[in-house]
Amino acid sequence: MSEKVSVKIPKDLYEKAKKFVEESGGEFKSVDEFVEFVLKEVLEEETEERVYTPEEEEEIKRRLRALGYL
């Protein structure tokens, strides 16, 4: 388990998250767990999409076509 740190969020947002957790039927055990899950989802999507710019992706695809892979 990696080290934990505290993050501040607006109280009304916290209350909404808490309600979501309570209604989640046990999927999330705490607001902490819920927030961690949401952040991970967002960040993972971001990093995957940002690896290549559209121009770079086209350039690599052109090369892979020349290599016979596409």
Next chain:
Amino acid sequence: MKVFILGIDSAEPDLVFGEWRKELPTISQLMEEGAWGKISSTVPPITCPAWPSAFSGCNPGRFGLYDLRYRKLGTYTEFGIVNSRVVKVPRLWNILSKHGMKSVVAFVPVTYPPEPINGFMVTSFLTPSVRSPFTYPPQLKREVLRVVGGPSEYIIDVYDYRRKDPKELYEELRAKTEHDFKVIKYLLKNKPWDLFTAIIMSIDRAQHTLWKYFDKEHPRFVEDPELKDGLLNLHKQIDEELSEILEQLPKDTLVIILSDHGAKRMYYRINVNEILVNEGILKLKKRPRLVTGLRELDKRGVIDWSKTSAYALGAYIAQVFVNLKGREPKGVVRPGEEYESVREQIADILRNVKGPNGESLNTKVFFKEEVYKGEMLDVMPDLTVYFDNLHYGANEAVGFNSPYSLETIKGPDDSNHGEFGIFIIRDPENRTKGQLKGLKLEDVTPTVLEIMGTKGLSKFDGTSLI
């Protein structure tokens, strides 16, 4: 103990351990002094997933890669290009970093974008351009560019190799090998390391175009005195460079030479989707009059997904995806019994494809759960097909009006990938000697970690050889 690994992408054991052994004195000596054997590649034997498997100790079902591209979620024919962030399992250098050991990682496929490690990294042929941040730490890029003579001299890969004059290609591949070894030797001399690993790509590129000049059994064999030793000479060049490197390594360094897959002569390609169309498995609203790629057919709305039960991807090795309900955007095949029977039906059709003269082919069909395990099993192809045990390649395009073709729409090709690579290990403590059997790529990482004294800290599909 320090470990030095040189990967020679696509080096074929039947050549390196066989007819060319005497021509490669350095490799030959390492074999005599250490242990060696054929190493099973991944299914399929393609650069990616093979190198990530070797460097993670995991089968591809754990990291979800089956080619240099991957299907984007929720699409049939939109593809992402494999990159370091797609591989979620830790690789050798990540594990060593955690244990405070330093790695130098040079030209290893699927490392772009480079990630922070305890050590130094120069990424491989999937680097977009010289402008890209292709090193870790970022300032290493300036040193690397200086070593090769500036940004205009930096070679990421040899491009468009099937359209070039073969002699010109040969010269470019020699230059690429020399360029890469310049960087490797610079890093060896100037950076601290516990693990040094570098991959040379030129043999892979050469085999697709220069195979027909040495192999008299190749159906398209060409007699050419200048090119007949082309592929061998590219091997010799690496052997000579390796000799120079071995002299510079500290005495207690364990040396591993390996390839991610081999190569074999390719006769024809099987037009898999054409066959699936003929069998009513892949439904087209209209047959194309010209040879048309699968992606293009999908973009034009020609594929009737509501009546399609499967389709195939892959240029060398066919990857069949069932149009499974709940997984595919317009899935029609129900999971369970129907899914199983569709796979059996397709496997049966493809196993029975004959050669152009009616000859039987030694075709192998792998069902995904037989060859993969892990969290990413769901994204792996439902079937992977080695036509004539890889002597026949595959084609995705439709419109050939024949189950076979010599070319893809991109041009001809001499060789396909082989299911075995080479593996040589020279241990200064002589813990392993002679010929080894039953090796697989997944064994490489556990072996290296055992040697480096970090045994038992991670879980792998492979096992240590020592």
